[in-house]
Amino acid sequence: MHEVDMTKCLLLSMQDWRQRHGPVSPSVEVVHLQVGDFTCVEPAQLVSTWDVAIRGSWLEGARLSIESIPLVGRCVRCSATYRPSADSAYRSPCCDHPMEEVVTGRELRIRSVDYTLASSVPAEKPTPVPS
Structure with a gap:
């Protein structure tokens, strides 16, 4: 099941992203992904594994938005x-x-993250793809 491994990698990337924000922990609303049609990743299954994986974590309530790349x-x-x-x-x-x-068609990357910091307004920030 690729989706479980992809979710683990996604969570690690999000944790790294969170640490770059210093002492203020961002409240994530949406993680925008680009998923290529040739990755053998099923978007609906990826959403399901994400929803289970974030329960009780700092990402609880965040949703995935998936853009399919042909x-x-x-x-x-x-x-x-x-x-x-x-x-x-x-x-x-x-x-x-x-x-x-x-x-x-082989893409599997975070395009951007919608989040808030303390009392700031929601922002869409580009997130670099880990190498």
Whole structure:
């Protein structure tokens, strides 16, 4: 189950993010994720594991907002970009060459976090992707 491992990584990333805010603990409302269609992560299952994992934690009540990123490949023969599918064995529709380059679709990252600090107004802050 990829989603459990992904949730663990997400929680570790959020804990690191929290520590960068110093002594004030942010109140998180929404964590915005980008999830590529080629990651083999089921968004609904990821939300379910997140909801269970944050119970009783500083993130309790925070929700996930998931943006799906489509799979896009680039044909190395003709340089065309296309939307590969399993039905065509992910082959290029222009020359039937196997997919060798993925342009998008493998993303699994935090895009931003909506949160408040003490009495401040909600803010959307970009969150860098851990390397």
